[in-house]
Amino acid sequence: MKKTILDYFLKYVKIDTMSKEDQNTVPSTLKQFDLAKVLVKDLEDLGLKDIKLSEHCFVTALLPSNCNSKLNIGFIAHMDTIPGFSGTNVKPNVIENYDGKTVKLKGIELNPIQFPFLTNLKGKTIITTDGTTVLGADDKAGDANIMTMLHYYVNHPEVPHVNIHVAFTPDEEIGGGIDYMDVEGFGCDFAYTVDGGNPIEINYENFNAASAIVSIKGVDIHPGSAKGQMINASLVAMEFNELLPINERPEFTDGYDGFNHLTSVEGVCGEAKLTYILRNHDLKLLEKQKNDFYNAKEFINKKYGKDLVEVTIKDSYLNMATIINEDPTCVIRAKEAIKKLGYNPVTTPIRGGTDGAKLTQMGLRTPNLGTGGYNYHGPYEMACLEEMELVTKILIEIAKEN
Numbered sequence: 001m002k003k004t005i006l007d008y009f010l011k012y013v014k015i016d017t018m019s020k021e022d023q024n025t026v027p028s029t030l031k032q033f034d035l036a037k038v039l040v041k042d043l044e045d046l047g048l049k050d051i052k053l054s055e056h057c058f059v060t061a062l063l064p065s066n067c068n069s070k071l072n073i074g075f076i077a078h079m080d081t082i083p084g085f086s087g088t089n090v091k092p093n094v095i096e097n098y099d100g101k102t103v104k105l106k107g108i109e110l111n112p113i114q115f116p117f118l119t120n121l122k123g124k125t126i127i128t129t130d131g132t133t134v135l136g137a138d139d140k141a142g143d144a145n146i147m148t149m150l151h152y153y154v155n156h157p158e159v160p161h162v163n164i165h166v167a168f169t170p171d172e173e174i175g176g177g178i179d180y181m182d183v184e185g186f187g188c189d190f191a192y193t194v195d196g197g198n199p200i201e202i203n204y205e206n207f208n209a210a211s212a213i214v215s216i217k218g219v220d221i222h223p224g225s226a227k228g229q230m231i232n233a234s235l236v237a238m239e240f241n242e243l244l245p246i247n248e249r250p251e252f253t254d255g256y257d258g259f260n261h262l263t264s265v266e267g268v269c270g271e272a273k274l275t276y277i278l279r280n281h282d283l284k285l286l287e288k289q290k291n292d293f294y295n296a297k298e299f300i301n302k303k304y305g306k307d308l309v310e311v312t313i314k315d316s317y318l319n320m321a322t323i324i325n326e327d328p329t330c331v332i333r334a335k336e337a338i339k340k341l342g343y344n345p346v347t348t349p350i351r352g353g354t355d356g357a358k359l360t361q362m363g364l365r366t367p368n369l370g371t372g373g374y375n376y377h378g379p380y381e382m383a384c385l386e387e388m389e390l391v392t393k394i395l396i397e398i399a400k401e402n
């Protein structure tokens with residue numbers, strides 16, 4: 001398996017698939033088709049069925065069950081790398097039997113004081129960048145893991161497995177690509193994105209999200225004759241913000257803490273507008289955060305004896321756990337697989353959105369699994385080969401029919 005996964009991985013990371021913000025097309029960059037075509041070829045070489053490459057750059061395929069299993073399980077990884085840092089001309093640096101010490105790259109170094117996890121990787125094989133690009137382990141480690149799992153089953157027809165559906169998707173890093181996924185056509189009972197880090201971690205809780213717009217009307221009067229008359233909307237806006245709990249600002253939160261994040265302020269004397277995003281894993285606590293906004297509005301309007309403040313709150317998306325918990329088979333199956341391999345699975349809440357959260361809302365329960373990659377979204381990105389292999393074993397175990 002070692003050679004297979006490394007071969008796939010090194011081949012994929014060398015293909016530039018950077019996505020780009022603010023494009024009107026999906027995929028946002030045509031070069032994502034370069035990897036898509038290579039994946040199609042690899043799927044053809046493995047003899048998969050129903051191989052498709054859609055106009056929006058989704059690669060899908062099926063390895064039909066070799067037993068009487070009727071279960072359809074999907075495995076999904078994205079092809080693009082982040083727009084923020086170069087993914088062009090990636091030169092992966094494979095270090096076997098890593099000594100646990102500082103790795104010098106061009107202009108930067110990976111050192112165990114800054115990255116303490118490096119010490120745990122002593123003796124293993126790590127793959128780093130040359131210091132000038134991302135590695136693209138996010139998410140080509142996921143692509144390679146899925147392909148290696150397929151490679152295993154194609155070469156082990158004696159091991160019974162479910163119907164294995166795979167999808168390689170565009171534009172995850174800029175969001176929105178997954179909206180073009182044909183969920184019904186994918187035909188799965190549930191699926192997994194393979195797009196995390198830690199191999200034994202499962203993520204199926206993300207934020208419930210809402211946004212708030214606070215509009216403030218002031219009383220705009222010539223400052224020379226303003227006494228007792230003027231109400232400066234910008235100052236009222238500052239007052240409003242001060243009424244919200246300080247410890248619920250993003251910079252004071254982590255884990256399961258929710259937050260209210262002030263994303264923009266516009267204001268003159270006559271009017272002002274504050275825009276916030278509200279996030280919480282717990283829907284009840286999100287309601288409490290919303291109430292804080294309404295209470296602040298009431299307080300200010302009473303204080304001034306005028307309806308100066310208006311609050312408009314809109315819900316954006318839900319925690320996928322709400323839907324998954326109605327039928328947690330997908331999470332249970334992943335946990336069992338990890339346990340069978342001798343590890344204790346951990347579940348960690350996601351403090352953002354994932355393609356899986358969207359898919360879950362589109363009707364396909366999709367928790368997220370690890371890949372064996374580290375330090376995503378910059379030149380420090382790297383992967384551990386043994387951890388990637390463990391992920392492949394977990395995927396094999398999930399697809400196995402018992």
Ligand SMILES: [Zn+2]
Binds near residue numbers: 138139195
């Ligand atoms: Zn990713």
